[in-house]
Amino acid sequence: MTxxxxxxxxxGKTLRPFIVSVDISSTGLNIIMNENDIQSTLHxxxxxxxxxxxxxxxxxxxxxxxNAPGARLIIEKxxxxxxxxxxxxxxxIKHSGVIHSWRRVWLLVLATILLLxxxxxxxxxxxxxxxxxxxxxxxxxxxxxxxxxxxxxAEECVYPAGQKALEIMISKLSKNTPIENNVDVKVxxxxxxxxxxxxxxxxxxxxxxxLLSYADxxxxxxxxxxxxxxxxxxxxxxxxILRKMGIHLILTGAFGSSADxxxxxxxxxxxxxxEQQADDMAVSLLKQAKVNVKHFERxxxxxxxxxxxxxxxxxxxxxxSDHPGLLERIQHIQKNATLMKTEPILTxxxxxxxxxxxxKKVPIEFKNQKEIQ
Amino acid sequence: xxxxxxxxxxxxxxDGRLGEQYKIFLLNVxxxxxxxxxxxxxxxxxxxxxxxxxxxxxxDRFEYTGYGIELFWGxxxxxxxxxxxxxxxxxxxxxxxxxxxxxxxxxQKQATAQHAQSxxxxxxxxKTKSKKHSSSDDDVWDKLSSQEQKTFVSASxxxxxxxxxxYAYLPFAAIFGSLRYRVTRTRWRGIRGHMTGSAILYGFIGxxxxxxxIITLGLWIPxxxxxxxxxxxxxxxxxxxxxxxxxxxxxxxxxxLLTIAIGVLLAAIVGFIVSLLSMHTENIQQATESTEHIAAxxxxxxxISSVTALIFILAVIMIxxxxxxxxxxxxRMKYNNLSFGDIGxxxxxxxxxxxxxxxGNFFILIFTLGLGLPIVIQRRQKFFxxxxxxxxxxxxxxxxxxxxxxxxxGEGLSSLFDLNIGLF
Numbered sequence: 001m002t003x004x005x006x007x008x009x010x011x012g013k014t015l016r017p018f019i020v021s022v023d024i025s026s027t028g029l030n031i032i033m034n035e036n037d038i039q040s041t042l043h044x045x046x047x048x049x050x051x052x053x054x055x056x057x058x059x060x061x062x063x064x065x066x067n068a069p070g071a072r073l074i075i076e077k078x079x080x081x082x083x084x085x086x087x088x089x090x091x092x093i094k095h096s097g098v099i100h101s102w103r104r105v106w107l108l109v110l111a112t113i114l115l116l117x118x119x120x121x122x123x124x125x126x127x128x129x130x131x132x133x134x135x136x137x138x139x140x141x142x143x144x145x146x147x148x149x150x151x152x153x154a155e156e157c158v159y160p161a162g163q164k165a166l167e168i169m170i171s172k173l174s175k176n177t178p179i180e181n182n183v184d185v186k187v188x189x190x191x192x193x194x195x196x197x198x199x200x201x202x203x204x205x206x207x208x209x210x211l212l213s214y215a216d217x218x219x220x221x222x223x224x225x226x227x228x229x230x231x232x233x234x235x236x237x238x239x240x241i242l243r244k245m246g247i248h249l250i251l252t253g254a255f256g257s258s259a260d261x262x263x264x265x266x267x268x269x270x271x272x273x274x275e276q277q278a279d280d281m282a283v284s285l286l287k288q289a290k291v292n293v294k295h296f297e298r299x300x301x302x303x304x305x306x307x308x309x310x311x312x313x314x315x316x317x318x319x320x321s322d323h324p325g326l327l328e329r330i331q332h333i334q335k336n337a338t339l340m341k342t343e344p345i346l347t348x349x350x351x352x353x354x355x356x357x358x359x360k361k362v363p364i365e366f367k368n369q370k371e372i373q
Numbered sequence: 374x375x376x377x378x379x380x381x382x383x384x385x386x387x388d389g390r391l392g393e394q395y396k397i398f399l400l401n402v403x404x405x406x407x408x409x410x411x412x413x414x415x416x417x418x419x420x421x422x423x424x425x426x427x428x429x430x431x432x433d434r435f436e437y438t439g440y441g442i443e444l445f446w447g448x449x450x451x452x453x454x455x456x457x458x459x460x461x462x463x464x465x466x467x468x469x470x471x472x473x474x475x476x477x478x479x480x481q482k483q484a485t486a487q488h489a490q491s492x493x494x495x496x497x498x499x500k501t502k503s504k505k506h507s508s509s510d511d512d513v514w515d516k517l518s519s520q521e522q523k524t525f526v527s528a529s530x531x532x533x534x535x536x537x538x539x540y541a542y543l544p545f546a547a548i549f550g551s552l553r554y555r556v557t558r559t560r561w562r563g564i565r566g567h568m569t570g571s572a573i574l575y576g577f578i579g580x581x582x583x584x585x586x587i588i589t590l591g592l593w594i595p596x597x598x599x600x601x602x603x604x605x606x607x608x609x610x611x612x613x614x615x616x617x618x619x620x621x622x623x624x625x626x627x628x629x630l631l632t633i634a635i636g637v638l639l640a641a642i643v644g645f646i647v648s649l650l651s652m653h654t655e656n657i658q659q660a661t662e663s664t665e666h667i668a669a670x671x672x673x674x675x676x677i678s679s680v681t682a683l684i685f686i687l688a689v690i691m692i693x694x695x696x697x698x699x700x701x702x703x704x705r706m707k708y709n710n711l712s713f714g715d716i717g718x719x720x721x722x723x724x725x726x727x728x729x730x731x732x733g734n735f736f737i738l739i740f741t742l743g744l745g746l747p748i749v750i751q752r753r754q755k756f757f758x759x760x761x762x763x764x765x766x767x768x769x770x771x772x773x774x775x776x777x778x779x780x781x782x783g784e785g786l787s788s789l790f791d792l793n794i795g796l797f
Binding site: 010011012013014015016017052053057059062069070071072074094095096097098100102105108109112115116153 | 393422
């Protein structure tokens with residue numbers, strides 16, 4: 001195979017252009033230069049040939065050689081370029097611009113949009129399933145991070161007698177459940193008006209001391225704690241984060257910082273279904289612990305009747321912050337609460353000890369829990 | 374130089390197509406999303422390769438020979454170096470935070486104690502007490518141990534030093550490194566650029582001039598601009614030919630002073646009008662007090678304040694525009710006083726032209742939510758070609774291939790700072 005054509009040539013040593021004759025052979029290119037009637041030939045091995053530029057939109061093709069840095073062969077005719085092309089190894093073909101057609105580009109754009117849409121809508125939809133299969137160590141780490149962000153620099157209340165009372169309450173409520181001996185409940189000192197409790201990923205539940213002061217009896221606290229345990233058992237904290245993150249993960253990842261992530265986690269809200277499931281679970285745990293469900297119900301009514309407390313700030317009322325919703329919820333609990341023989345979850349002394357749990361405080365420490373099913 | 378003037382100027386032509394720019398842009402955006410941003414370096418290379426090949430001088434195209442992997446590794450290297458350099462900063466910062474937190478706690482305790490005391494102390498004695506507590510900051514500081522005080526002071530020095538290093542030194546070093554990379558990866562007629570000099574030294578030069586700009590309240594700006602530019606441009610070689618640059622400091626300083634004078638003059642006019650208006654306002658206030666035409670007076674006051682606001686906005690716009698005049702003058706000087714042996718440049722950029730170009734680009738990006746970036750890229754290149762041409766007999770130029778080594782560090786730091794340095 002031999003064919004030849006004329007091309008412009010730069011030797012990679014000077015700025016001067018040369019007109020050369022190019023012979024194509026099976027081993028490569030022979031570039032023949034005629035300078036002052038003196039002929040010289042350069043041989044570019046096919047393995048060293050590089051396409052620096054393809055001929056597009058009237059632009060000439062540019063061929064280079066690995067062994068001659070800067071030397072360039074400028075080929076105007078596309079047919080000459082196509083004659084050389086079979087000699088060039090695929091990996092040595094470079095090009096500016098995009099070789100793909102507009103059709104392909106739009107297909108890629110469409111595929112990416114579909115992928116993003118999948119992430120935006122798919123993750124929230126699959127959140128309940130994903131929440132159950134994500135590694136527990138991730139849940140733990142996330143939970144610890146959330147607690148650190150929600151109550152920064154807070155101290156945990158650890159007055160021994162109060163802790164013992166709390167452990168009794170936890171033990172009675174979590175008996176025969178997946179979180180038996182596997183839930184870390186922390187009481188954190190707060191202002192009197194901070195009546196709150198919340199579950200975070202990793203089987204952690206946080207009770208603010210304001211809730212203990214506000215409750216009239218231990219059974220009210222048990223009701224709230226059982227509700228939070230319901231969330232933990234049903235993996236709601238991780239599910240909620242995933243659901244919210246599905247949309248925000250991309251946006252926050254692209255434009256935000258880790259502080260934004262924290263903010264997303266802190267302002268997490270459960271769905272109506274989640275709250276109902278947690279309520280049902282709470283009723284079931286309270287019944288099992290022989291606690292009168294009426295106290296849990298009364299606690300709701302008390303909150304609903306007091307206008308000075310902003311219900312929206314309290315986790316268990318977040319979704320049902322409107323009164324019809326709250327009443328509906330009370331009715332739902334009443335419906336499930338069957339009469340039976342009940343007893344207070346703590347003795348009078350234990351209740352007093354629990355109320356005094358913040359007599360001793362230490363920086364927050366975390367226990368590692370086991371995986372729950 | 375005489376030779377350059379006799380020969381007609383050679384235009385630089387740009388024939389890059391908007392459609393191709395959009396293809397590259399869309400691919401880069403979407404591949405960037407899929408790869409969580411990693412593709413950015415390859416995308417940047419693809420875009421540069423196309424844009425650079427769109428420039429023609431004497432019918433021969435420029436060529437960009439950089440690789441995405443070079444940019445990526447440059448970024449990783451810079452990240453590691455900055456990470457290591459940042460360790461003392463983070464350590465010092467966390468120590469400072471701990472001590473600040475302790476100081477806040479002490480202050481809180483002190484405030485609680487004072488509050489408790491104030492409830493007990495009779496009113497007559499409160500005044501003397503409150504005087505004592507005005508120096509509560511000093512009290513809190515005194516309550517820290519001497520070791521904590523020393524730690525706090527040295528940590529503050531480290532943090533301050535690091536911030537100065539990061540914001541006033543590193544960007545200059547990054548600009549130099551990026552320019553070196555771009556220069557060594559650009560060819561015309563097979564001849565590539567080459568750059569000597571030190572990014573570390575350029576960082577110090579840039580830092581030093583920034584300091585002088587602050588000390589002289591901005592009077593040093595033209596000298597700083599010209600001197601920093603001179604340092605880096607004179608380190609550039611096109612093939613074997615080193616660049617030469619002869620700045621006209623006096624001319625640039627004159628324009629700088631003039632633009633500042635316009636600003637000061639406008640500010641003075643605005644100040645004068647405002648003072649006149651405020652005097653008028655006082656008269657109105659007095660009138661409204663003495664008469665019962667309050668509503669009419671208020672309406673008049675509203676008119677006056679809107680006129681004042683309008684004049685102020687106009688003054689800001691005028692100062693802003695005046696600075697374009699300076700910027701265009703500096704760009705003209707950058708090209709008109711630059712040469713590679715017998716090859717020189719001619720630039721005709723004006724302040725108004727630059728203003729239109731940059732404002733246009735800004736509004737295109739804003740109104741298209743960034744989707745107009747390819748349009749901006751095209752506009753930028755065409756604007757450059759419209760105003761810059763090459764002088765001198767290029768065909769007879771004795772310029773030979775560069776002998777210096779290619780820069781292997783990628784753009785490193787500039788990727789971290791997201792600096793986008795144009796070669797042209």
